[in-house]
Amino acid sequence: MTTGLWIILDHVVALLTIAAWFAAGVTLALRRTRPALAVLVAAVLVTLVRVATVAMLAGRGWWFVQEKVLLGLPMLGAAGAVAVLVAGPQLLAARRGRGDVTAGGVVSVLTAAYAALAGLVVTFLVGYPLTLSTALITTSLVCAGALLTGRVVAPAVEDIAADAAVGQAPEGRRAISRRRFIGWTGGAVVVTAAGAGTGLSFLPAESVTRGGGPGRSSRAAVSVADLRGSGSPAAGGTVRRHVLTAKKATVRLPSGREIDAWTYNGEVPGPAITATQGDLIEVRLRNADIEDGVTLHWHGYDVPCGEDGAPGVTQLAVAPGDDFVYRFRADQVGTYWYHTHHASHVGVHKGLYGTLVVQPRGGQRADEQSAAEQVDLTLPVHTFDGTVVIADSDGRTEHPASPGTPVRLRLINTDSDPHRIVLAGTPFRVAAVDGRDLNQPGEVSDVALHLPAGGRYDLVFVMPDTSVALVLDGDRDGGLRLRPLGDVPGEARIEDTSDLPELNLLRYGAPAAAPFDTRTADRHFTMVLDRGVAMVDGQPAYAQTVNGRGHPAIPDQLVAEGDIVRFTVVNRSLETHPWHLHGHPVLILSRDGTPSTGSPLWMDTFDVRPGEIWEVAFRATNPGIWMNHCHNLPHAHQGMMLRLRYDGVTTPFGGSHGGSPGHGH
Ligand SMILES: [Cu+2]
Secondary structure, X not given: OOHHHHHHHHHHHHHHHHHHHHHHHHHHHOOOHHHHHHHHHHHHHHHHHHHHHHHHHHHHOHHHOHHHHXXXXXXXXXXXXXXXXXXXHHHHHHHOOOOOOOHHHHHHHHHHHHHHHHHHHHHHHOOOOOOHXXXXXXXXXXXXXXXXXXXXXXXXXXXXXXXXXOOOOHHHHHHHHHHHHHHHHHHHHHHHHHHHHHHHHOOOOOOEEOOOOOOOOOOOOEEHHHOOOOOOOOOOOOEEEEEEEEEEEEEEOOOOOEEEEEEXXXXXXXXXXXXXXXXXXXXXXXXXXXXXXXXXXXXXXXXXXXXXXXXXXXXXXXXXXXXXXXXXXXXXXXXXXXXXXXXXXXXXXXXXXXXXXXXXXXXXXXXXXXXXXXXXXXXXXXXXXXXXXXXXXXXXXXEEEOOOOEEEEEEEEOOOOOEEEEEEOOOEEEEEEOOEEOOOOOOEOOOEXXXXXXXXXXXXXXOOXXXXXXXXXXXXXXXEEEEEOOOOOOOOOOOOOOOXXXXXXXXXXXXXXOOOOOOOOOEEEEEEEXXXXXXXXXXXXXXXXXXXXXOOOOOEEEEOOOOEEEEEEEEOOOOOEEEEEOOOOEEXXXXXXXXXXXXXXXXXXXXXXXXXXXXXXEEOOOOOEEXXXXXXXXXXXXXXXXXXXXXXXXXXXXXXXXXOOOOOO
């Protein structure tokens, strides 16, 4: 069973625990002693089951259970034990007709119910890591609940008081003073603890984590504004100049439907940028009428930091009427894309993206086929108002191909959710992932590919003499078709692809030596992804969090040039988080403790699915301040975004990514 399923099961058992303890408390309060005893036994049993599910989860990783083991279960255990010891004997006695259940019995069982509820609330609102502040506030609230319940449930105090007043019940007077003592001292303790917890929560947080490496040095500062790209191409290369104007436009989808889009140059996708290795790419970005502002981020391309397009960090967002020139050498071969990084959860979705493909220089291809004899399609996948569009820049979804022709399909997921892709009708190889060639990728067929948000796969095959279909998300009518010349359109039959197993890229291709020692790291950062209440851009929100915080309050990760850096990325939540570090591809070391044994797998966006733990590493060789975030762009907007900062690099642009409209202008 996957950790994600254990997380769900644990939530279900936690809900059952709450229901059982409340049911026990209510039946007890109604003095229905026979069902109350059965429900109390059930509550104890469900609580024991909960201990088992938490223990299972603990085996998957401490991050999944910390707040449960340190707070939720001890609180429930203590309250539950008191409830059993107080209410249990009373219930047994009542069953034999000897005595009745007291207010204390009812209060003790309901307190266990509050403790069960509080534990789950802490899991959903706070998560990892548990703080002393959270523990104090939570236990205070449970105790306050117990005291208030005592006030409500206890036999009418006024009656006893009336008896006491006429001097007929000295024991009543004692009971009153005892209750008052408990009430006042209990209340004082609760208020003090809650106050201390609240005070602690306002302590200033660390703004930087060092990952076990040295802190900031006194080395001379470099501004990201000075970390700019080369002014000239490599020998033999040319300058590829483009002007991209961001503007609103009505765009016709391949289906014929018209949409109101945000575009580069009135097109969706924006103009395809292509280059040959060593060329200089120079793009002037103008903003015509996108009020929020725009930038260009070169997704997966390791440009110098000043060209990275992170507003508020590497530049200011380009306002209507302004422009910004990006310039970098196309030294990296492969399939990439560009998109706005300002308010990107809106802008990219509306169409501010395009493709970037860099071909190797001069006949290095083993097959030596001329470009004219190859089919090389760049295929961004994008969803417009529920319609998934996969198309080359000409918008066609059907392409002719002569049998025997080498074909390369460059799939680019420009959405915020993953896509499931099946190539039917031919065996194929996954030649490259995120632009980087794999080592000896083997031929596969009848497999499904899981393409993360932002990710790219290059699929290669030789065109057979029958049709080939690219099936997206199981939709056999959509997708893309390649037809051999002379074939009659419409006759290809596609089998049901929903049962095909997913290709495991961690075991695909042949291993090769890593360019650095992956067994050690100079810095190690753990990012635990979850949901919780946190400040995002200065506002409290039910945020997408990293280690319990939201952007920009998540501490910067400090690295020094040359460091080998390791990330452990843990997903405690029930959503998939495509993790994306700017400026560096990361080498995948393991997933859920299982090492990567196939080709070295370099990715710039890797999907951390619910319950998964990924270990990745990279060498810090590209100085700057780099965004490090979830590429489900609404998640990034809801707080799941931080910075990786090289020692000595500063920014004049504010330092906080202006990801939301109304911020960072
Ligand atoms: Cu996410």
